[in-house]
Amino acid sequence: MSVECFCLTKRYGRRVALDDVSLEIGDGGVTGLIGPNGAGKSTLIKIITGLVWPTEGFVLVDGFDAHREHRKAMRRMGAIIEWPAFIPDLTARQNLDIFSGGHGAQYRARRTEILRFMELDAALDRKVGTFSTGMRQRLGITLALLPESEFIILDEPTNGLDPAGIVEIRQIIREYNRKFGVSVMVSSHLLSEVEQICDHLILIDDGRVKAWGEIGELLGEEDSMLILETDRPDEAAALLRKSAESGALPLESIDPAGGKRLRLALTGECSGAVNRLLVEAGFEVTHLALERPGLETFFLRQTTGGGESCSE
Amino acid sequence: MFRMIGYELAKLRVQKKNYVMLACHLFFLALCYLAFRSAQGRFFQRFDRTMNFHLENLNDYLDGLFFARVAMVPTFIVLMPILVATLAGDTVAGEMQDGSLKMYVSRARSRSAVLLSKFFAVYLVTLLFCIWFATVNVVVGVMILGVSPTQLVMLTDRMFGTDVVVMGCGGALLRYIASALYFSFSLTALGAITLFFSCIFNRMSAATVTVISLYFVSYVIAALPFSEAIRPYLLSEVMNNAFLFWLSPLPLHKLLLNLAALSLYTAGFLLGAVLTFNCKDLK
Numbered sequence: 001m002s003v004e005c006f007c008l009t010k011r012y013g014r015r016v017a018l019d020d021v022s023l024e025i026g027d028g029g030v031t032g033l034i035g036p037n038g039a040g041k042s043t044l045i046k047i048i049t050g051l052v053w054p055t056e057g058f059v060l061v062d063g064f065d066a067h068r069e070h071r072k073a074m075r076r077m078g079a080i081i082e083w084p085a086f087i088p089d090l091t092a093r094q095n096l097d098i099f100s101g102g103h104g105a106q107y108r109a110r111r112t113e114i115l116r117f118m119e120l121d122a123a124l125d126r127k128v129g130t131f132s133t134g135m136r137q138r139l140g141i142t143l144a145l146l147p148e149s150e151f152i153i154l155d156e157p158t159n160g161l162d163p164a165g166i167v168e169i170r171q172i173i174r175e176y177n178r179k180f181g182v183s184v185m186v187s188s189h190l191l192s193e194v195e196q197i198c199d200h201l202i203l204i205d206d207g208r209v210k211a212w213g214e215i216g217e218l219l220g221e222e223d224s225m226l227i228l229e230t231d232r233p234d235e236a237a238a239l240l241r242k243s244a245e246s247g248a249l250p251l252e253s254i255d256p257a258g259g260k261r262l263r264l265a266l267t268g269e270c271s272g273a274v275n276r277l278l279v280e281a282g283f284e285v286t287h288l289a290l291e292r293p294g295l296e297t298f299f300l301r302q303t304t305g306g307g308e309s310c311s312e
Numbered sequence: 313m314f315r316m317i318g319y320e321l322a323k324l325r326v327q328k329k330n331y332v333m334l335a336c337h338l339f340f341l342a343l344c345y346l347a348f349r350s351a352q353g354r355f356f357q358r359f360d361r362t363m364n365f366h367l368e369n370l371n372d373y374l375d376g377l378f379f380a381r382v383a384m385v386p387t388f389i390v391l392m393p394i395l396v397a398t399l400a401g402d403t404v405a406g407e408m409q410d411g412s413l414k415m416y417v418s419r420a421r422s423r424s425a426v427l428l429s430k431f432f433a434v435y436l437v438t439l440l441f442c443i444w445f446a447t448v449n450v451v452v453g454v455m456i457l458g459v460s461p462t463q464l465v466m467l468t469d470r471m472f473g474t475d476v477v478v479m480g481c482g483g484a485l486l487r488y489i490a491s492a493l494y495f496s497f498s499l500t501a502l503g504a505i506t507l508f509f510s511c512i513f514n515r516m517s518a519a520t521v522t523v524i525s526l527y528f529v530s531y532v533i534a535a536l537p538f539s540e541a542i543r544p545y546l547l548s549e550v551m552n553n554a555f556l557f558w559l560s561p562l563p564l565h566k567l568l569l570n571l572a573a574l575s576l577y578t579a580g581f582l583l584g585a586v587l588t589f590n591c592k593d594l595k
Contacts, residue, residue: 049418051594074420081418085411089326098319099415
């Protein structure tokens with residue numbers, strides 16, 4: 001089951017929330033949706049789930065238009081958008097039945113199986129108002145999986161959770177994806193979590209898709225960073241720039257990194273050459289370390305460094 | 313659809329404000345009874361002076377059913393419209409506010425079915441409340457004041473062109489039940505109007521206040537001397553013409569016109585609500 005977005009644009013008056021977004025999501029893996037605040041992540045999720053009408057373009061969920069054929073499209077998709085807003089005076093059972101619309105013996109069996117997996121089976125007949133934040137999030141994921149979802153969207157599922165809760169949700173997402181083959185799309189600000197659980201990544205900024213593809217491939221395209229500390233950073237930077245301009249060193253940029261440190265963006269392996277050049281010129285190099293690109297670096301570069309859109 | 317109506321009823325059942333309304337009604341009745349008891353002698357003296365004819369032993373007619381008819385006025389003209397506007401306002405705008413509407417609509421269900429199930433749930437709850445309030449009015453009245461075999465039904469001269477109607481107990485009870493059912497239908501029109509505004513606004517209070525204001529403004533306009541031409545079509549007039557049931561013979565033509573007007577209000581605003589809800593961005 002897949003989700004295909006075709007030229008999605010959403011305008012609120014003059015403000016463009018999404019600008020010509022085209023994507024395909026869902027191959028049984030976990031896809032991370034990241035972006036700065038106001039980038040358009042929630043708008044994209046709401047358009048996919050049929051809550052918001054696109055100004056232009058359309059979405060196909062499982063081959064059906066998410067808006068014009070909403071019932072058919074959402075049959076095998078579940079989503080928890082923002083906070084799971086259960087009715088506090090009703091029990092977990094009632095909430096699940098009402099919101100999922102499921103009924104029958106098969107549904108009840110699946111509900112029991114998922115609740116057991118989420119360790120919520122003992123709380124089925126408790127009012128949701130008595131649940132902790134972590135329990136509500138797990139109940140939210142349970143709801144997203146009912147009655148027979150093959151693709152679920154979780155919008156900030158670790159919001160408001162303590163570190164133990166965050167680890168728990170991460171494990172649930174990964175385990176459920178591996179064990180039951182349910183595709184998951186997770187929107188999150190916790191880049192470390194996204195890096196740990198996601199196979200694919202969609203980065204949105206300013207309403208546009210800046211990057212889209214397998215995380216390993218996207219991060220592999222990023223340049224390594226060399227962090228060095230020297231007694232005269234400004235002079236060292238000038239020397240290194242001169243060498244880079246002459247082609248002697250494969251350096252893309254040199255930026256201060258606080259104190260006496262410099263951050264060098266490398267386009268090739270040259271840490272040894274940098275060290276030799278500085279030492280031979282009389283500089284004292286007190287720290288030299290190669291920094292492999294992480295999601296945070298990738299995120300910052302793509303959203304603030306004006307990185308060009310890269311996608312599969 | 314029936315399952316979805318059941319879900320809506322389950323949600324309405326746990327709303328505490330509905331039980332507060334039940335308690336308010338009893339308090340209301342208590343106040344009505346106190347007022348009734350303290351003013352009845354003076355009330356009939358004034359009435360006797362203004363009536364076109366004279367009745368002996370007016371106090372004999374002050375029984376439980378008379379009290380129920382008197383209590384019907386504030387219950388169905390003031391209390392019930394506020395309750396229905398609150399109920400219907402909460403079903404869309406209230407759920408938008410608390411976020412549960414997004415969770416509900418993002419599943420495999422059509423928006424039209426969602427809205428219609430909310431409308432029918434509001435109608436059923438309104439009907440239940442009408443039956444309950446009408447029954448409690450009668451039971452409380454009969455318990456305290458007993459029942460008289462002959463009923464004195466008082467009508468305002470301006471509205472119906474007559475002061476009083478006298479009828480048997482059974483006939484009065486039947487007309488009382490018919491009035492309560494008419495009110496339940498007229499309040500459904502108010503519910504449809506509230507549902508429409510609930511689809512426009514994202515806050516329950518905005519929808520509820522708008523509709524209650526419309527209702528009471530139409531009430532005030534109807535009382536103005538120059539509103540003769542538009543009065544029969546105003547919302548409050550159409551809603552509160554349940555008192556036609558007390559006339560003898562029953563003015564069927566006028567009653568049918570009222571029911572038709574109410575049906576138009578209901579259908580028109582319900583259609584507007586469905587169209588608005590289908591196009592609405594649930595942000």
